[in-house]
Amino acid sequence: MSTILEVKNLTKKFDDNEVLKDVSFELKKGETLAVIGSSGSGKSTLLRCLNHLSPPDSGQILLEGVNINTPETDINSVRADMGFVFQDFNLFTHLTILENVMFGPLRVRRWSKDKARQIATAEIKTVGMLDKIDSYPAQLSGGQQQRISIARALALKPKLILFDEPTSALDPELTGEVLSVMTDLAHSGMTAIVVTHEMGFARSVADKVIFIDQGLIVEQGPSKTLFSSPQHERTKLFLKNFSGLE
Ligand SMILES: Nc1ncnc2c1ncn2[C@@H]1O[C@H](COP(=O)(O)OP(=O)(O)OP(=O)(O)O)[C@@H](O)[C@H]1O
Numbered sequence: 693m694s695t696i697l698e699v700k701n702l703t704k705k706f707d708d709n710e711v712l713k714d715v716s717f718e719l720k721k722g723e724t725l726a727v728i729g730s731s732g733s734g735k736s737t738l739l740r741c742l743n744h745l746s747p748p749d750s751g752q753i754l755l756e757g758v759n760i761n762t763p764e765t766d767i768n769s770v771r772a773d774m775g776f777v778f779q780d781f782n783l784f785t786h787l788t789i790l791e792n793v794m795f796g797p798l799r800v801r802r803w804s805k806d807k808a809r810q811i812a813t814a815e816i817k818t819v820g821m822l823d824k825i826d827s828y829p830a831q832l833s834g835g836q837q838q839r840i841s842i843a844r845a846l847a848l849k850p851k852l853i854l855f856d857e858p859t860s861a862l863d864p865e866l867t868g869e870v871l872s873v874m875t876d877l878a879h880s881g882m883t884a885i886v887v888t889h890e891m892g893f894a895r896s897v898a899d900k901v902i903f904i905d906q907g908l909i910v911e912q913g914p915s916k917t918l919f920s921s922p923q924h925e926r927t928k929l930f931l932k933n934f935s936g937l938e
């Protein structure tokens with residue numbers, strides 16, 4: 693499998709607060725990487741640095757071998773190549789589901805209306821929402837809105853998708869349908885980085901896991917190994933606290 697993303701020595705500060713410290717990892721095509729860690733450990737900042745929603749201070753981000761952390765980089769094309777699924781969906785409330793999903797293909801990729809409609813419809817079908825194609829976001833449940841925001845990311849035909857706690861704003865009974873779409877995507881060969889508190893998903897669906905604490909990657913490795921035999925005390929403590937909550 694070829695390497696799709698290589699992150700080398702990424703750092704980010706907000707004033708004096710060093711939020712990411714020398715973060716390095718790589719991801720192969722088709723892999724799902726779960727990022728776990730306590731609140732405030734830097735997980736969202738890491739995703740936001742990758743697609744330049746929040747530019748890193750230093751380090752390299754190699755997307756298919758090309759460093760995208762340079763002033764010459766076309767940010768819009770990077771954002772299209774790395775789909776982003778937010779915790780709170782971020783759909784346009786005044787647009788229908790079809791219009792929401794066609795927006796990126798039309799405005800960012802600049803594809804024709806016919807092509808954009810065809811791709812958007814196919815991705816809405818992928819997430820099982822064809823019957824709501826002409827509805828507005830407010831007419832959908834949170835779980836349905838999140839599935840549409842996944843379709844919106846997919847419609848850009850990204851190289852990878854970044855998920856920032858996609859189920860944490862949902863009522864517990866709605867998380868299953870979103871996790872199930874994400875599991876199908878992982879099995880279909882999509883490359884993804886998923887920040888999550890869903891340890892079951894991280895353990896059973898992700899290929900690799902990164903445990904981040906205070907901006908440092910404490911431990912990373914295959915998910916089976918990291919969950920069954922964590923090497924560092926901080927990882928053990930984090931996982932122990934989690935198993936107590938579940
Ligand atoms: N725009 C910002 N300006 C200043 N500080 C920020 C900003 N965004 C994040 N931080 C700080 O960076 C640190 C990491 O925040 P981040 O949101 O990445 O954590 P997180 O791991 O995603 O936490 P959570 O699990 O609660 O979502 C925190 O100390 C936070 O206060």
Ligand SMILES: [Mg+2]
Pocket residue numbers: 735736737
């Ligand atoms: Mg976060």
